[in-house]
Amino acid sequence: MSGADVGIAFMSAFLQVAFDRLATGETLRYFQKRGLNETLVKKLKIMLISVNSVIDDAEYKQFSDPNVRAWLLELKDAVYDAEDVLDEISYELYKRKLEAEAEPQTSVTSKVRKFFNASATSFDQEIESRMKQVLESLEFLESRRIGLGLNEGKDGAVGSVTKLPTTSLVDEVGICGRDKDKDIIVRQLQNDCHFSVISIVGMGGLGKTTLAQLVYNDKRIKSEFDLRLWICVSDDFDVLRLTKIIFKKIMASNDEAEDLDALQNKLKDWSSKKKFLIVLDDVWCDDYVLWEAFLAPFIGGVVGSRILVTSRNEKVALAVPSDEIYHPNHLSDEDGWLLFTKYAFRNYCPPTNFNHEEIGRKIVKKCKGLPLALKTIGSLLYRKSSWEEWNNILRSEIWNISYNNILPALILSYHYLPSHLKRCFAYCSLFPKDYEFGKKELILLWMAHNFLQASQSNKSIEEVGNEYFQELVSRSFFQKSSGNEAYFVMHDILNDLANFVSGEFCFKQEVKEVAYNLEKTRHLSFLCHEYREYKWSENLQKIKKLQTFLPLLNKWGFKWTSRDLIFDQLCKCKCLRVLSLTSNDTIREIPNSIGNLIHLQYLDLSYCKIKRLPKSVCLLYNLQTLKLLECMLLVELPADFHKLKNLRLLDLRFTFLKKIPSNMGTMKNLLVRLVSFKVGKCNELNIKQLGELNLQGALLIYELQNVVHGMDALQANLKEKKYLEELRFRWNEDTNDDSQNKKDVLEKLQPHQNLKKLSVEYYGGTRFPDWFGDNTLSNIAELRLKSCKYCFELPSFGILASLRSLFIKKVGWHCGYWC
Incomplete structure (x- = not known):
């Protein structure tokens, strides 16, 4: 070599x-x-x-x-x-x-x-x-490089792959040494005195949020208060926004017309009748005037009502002002060792041949009792078994580094990341603190920027991305959301670390504007609330080499500027790899100029009101992901759509195409997400067109009475659709003729054995096909048979060992026949 x-x-x-x-x-x-x-x-x-x-x-x-x-x-x-x-x-x-x-x-x-x-x-x-x-x-x-003293082959970073808002839920299994702190705060909250604010203050990584979660879920607190609310505040302390959130949670109201005065008067009336606990997590605002305005409706609340605040900044507690300020202790060496071992050994105890506990305890001392540091270093050492590797980490110079309050333990964990994971982690600086993100979506973004290195095995690029993601989870860089296990979060200090290593290349514009040099920016994200319009256009004019344009939608929605301005400026960003215009209801059509974005690999037009895509979309030969979710006015795709040979995901859920382009069967790597397919009476929507699509997820095929020949159903090739997990077959409710044809059609619609859920509705045959009783349904977990009233014979379902749910309604077999 x-x-x-x-x-x-x-x-x-x-x-x-x-x-x-x-x-x-x-x-x-x-x-x-x-x-x-x-x-x-x-x-x-x-x-x-x-x-x-x-x-x-x-x-x-x-x-x-x-x-x-x-x-x-x-x-x-x-x-x-x-x-x-x-x-x-x-x-x-x-x-x-x-x-x-x-x-x-x-x-x-x-x-x-x-x-x-x-x-x-x-x-x-x-x-x-x-x-x-x-x-x-x-x-x-x-x-x-020589003048900077950079050395070749520095050891340490080699390796290989073998902020959602916080919520009130907590995983108590991974918590050590907080019982005393919890009891102190619980007693403070139980004091029967006037309304007051209690603040938990401490440095990042100390476990303030975890402590607040433990208190919030304590059975004594649950019985003490009529109502408990948890709100993650983070950087944006907007009085109107926070008041709206509280009002919606208390009143279960979606009234957007209320102004601050009306909302606060209603909250004042409510708080005078109910004893409440409101937790405000991760607060940064130290402006006394804003706090005075926010607290106005709660001051006269029921005796014993409380607001509990967590913050890194003592000035926040003084601005509230707080009746009590609690500073949690750092974990003791013994509690720190216990937490460390939970992550370093995963089975919660050292192996029997473990001979370097002395080094481990010295490493724990360097983490200074900070739970986040102990978790990340423990996760790092889980992969390193030799005495030399542990000793190298103990003696690392990084423990002496102090930069912008980023813990040395986190810097050390980042330093030991394999280089391919460093780039993936740095890209996540686009997410605001406390932002919730999904695994599959993030993998698609990584894929669009070619962050995923080709595997030597036969693994798909998506499988490689899943390995990268799971590796970052196992190293404690990502963690599951406590409120929704389908999503993940980054601790805000890890978010700070990602911001540092990404430098000027990633810029997330949030509600508050900041001075920033945009000339080198390659990736732009932005997050807004429903009552603000995002003004990104001025910044976009300064970014000549933009690669990512990514709106991050939260539950409050999003407002866009005008369509023309969007495309006029974005189509000048010739380096774009990721372009999302999701939920932009000002977009009625996509201009031909989009074909100039030759680098584009990810395009999201979900929820836009477009009827068609221009032919120039077929010039985007690098495109890997195209999302058209809920583009309900979309009627067709371009005729040359099959030229997008690199396309891997096409999301057509809740669209109503009148025609599927020909030759899509030549797109061998393409996965298509459909929610429904309406069988037409003409050739344009013949069921056999499904045979050209590699389908994924769930699919409803309806109007099946329009299938004239069973061979058309056979050409749908459902037996080879291994990525379909859920199928629903539906005939017209009023059709009851030609039961033999219906039986033949359902026989030819035999699915792949990977199917998890199956529903058959208004089937007019007199018996179900033989594949109901063989290995085809061996993995089925849910089976629904609805209004199959002409069916007088069912096969035995005794072999369906995985079946967890069976729903049968208006099926006309003789009583007692089914077993």
Whole structure:
């Protein structure tokens, strides 16, 4: 193996995308055939290998040396530019190949050769010029690395994959040493005195939220108060917003017309009759005037009513003002050791041959009794069994680093992340603190930016993404939401860490505007409330190389600016990989200019009021994910839709297409999400069209009386749809003729044995098909038979060992026949 090959084999994750492009050799061949300076390509490869050798050391030193951090950010910016150039070459080659295949008069080979031999175009000249600029930037950065003292092959970051709002729920299994703190606060809340505020104050990672959750769920507190409310406040202490949230929870009202005066008068009347406990978690506001306005309706509350506040800042407790301020203690060494072992050993006790407890206890002391630090370091050491590895972590210089209140233990855990996980974690800085995110959605975003490295096995890219995600969960960088196990959260200090390592490349614009240099921004997210309109347009004009445009919708909804402004500006962002315009009800049509976004890999138009997509969408050859969820006015997809060969997910749930494009069966990697399919009386929506789709999730097939021939149902090929988990078959309720045809149709609609749920409604046959009684339904958990009134014979369901729910209504078999 050559030196260059060795460099490629251990390439840092944020250089991997560029190297994947260079490794194919197509860029070099392009330069050679077009008469361009091929030396540029060779130099780029060598230069990336050179800077790659010191990246681990730069990642290590960036927390303590601002010059190294600046160098690293400049390097990442240059690499982003290199990726853009190489991706554009790849796109151009693919585009020319498709155009050549579309011309019938000469062979494909001769047409491709003709393209390569043609004289250099303006596109070629631009590519060569940009390549020179990238190379100059990398050469300058490479020349500075020695002066910065960056060393090659720094050990420590190698490895491989083997804020939702807080809620009141708590997992008590993973909590140690908080019983005394809980009892003290419970007694304070039980004092029978006037309305008061109690504050829990302490540094990040100390477990304030966990302590508040323990108190909130204590049986003594549940019996003490008529009503308990939990509200995660975070950075946005908006009096009207918080008052609305409390009002909605108390009154179960969705009235948006109420102003602050009306809301507070109603709350004042309510609080005078009910003894309440309101927990305000993660509060940052220390403005006395705002607190005075917020507390106004509660001051005269029932005796014993309380508000419990958690905050990192003592000034918040003084501004409330708090009648009691409680500072939780750090965990004792013994409690810290107990918590550490729960994460370091997972079975909650050291193995019998464990011989380095002394080192472990010294590491626990360095965590200074902070639960978050103990969890992340414990999760890190779970993967390291040797005495040497534990000792290296104990002796690491990172324990001496102090940066922006980010715990050294978290910096150390980040340092030991495999490089491919570092890039995935940094991207999550787009999420606001306390934001809830889903695993599948995040994996799609990672995939759109080529963060997921190709596996040597036969695993799909989605499976690789799932491994990455689970690895970050197991290392305590992500944790399950206590309110909804389908979602995940990041602790706010880990969010701070992600913000630091992502630097200027990720910018989340929240309600409060902040001064920020946007010239290097590549990823933009924003979060708003239902009564505010997000004003991102001015910022967007400053971002020339944007790759992510991502609205983060919360339960309060979202307001958009005008459609024209959106597309006029976004279609100038030629580097976009992720574009979401979800829930934009101002959009009635998509302009042809969207075809200019040649890098686009993720497009979300869900809930938009579009009737069709322009033909230019079929020029987005890199597109991997297309979401059209609840585009209920959408009637058709472009005829050339099958040209999107890289498309992997098409979400058509709650759309009502009148026609499915032909040749979609050639899109071998495509998974399609449908909620329903209405069988038409004409060829446009013939059931056999489902045979071309690789379906996923749940599907209702209705109007089945329109299937004229059983062979059409057979061509739907449901038996091969292994990703379908739920099927509903429905005939028209009033159709009762030709029972033999219905039996034949249902026989031919035999599903894959992976099916979990099956429903058959208004079936007009006299018996069910044989596959009801064989291994086809071996994994079925729920079976519904509704209004199959002509059926007088059922097969035995005795072999359905996995069946958990059986619903039968208006089925006409003889009583006692079924077993």
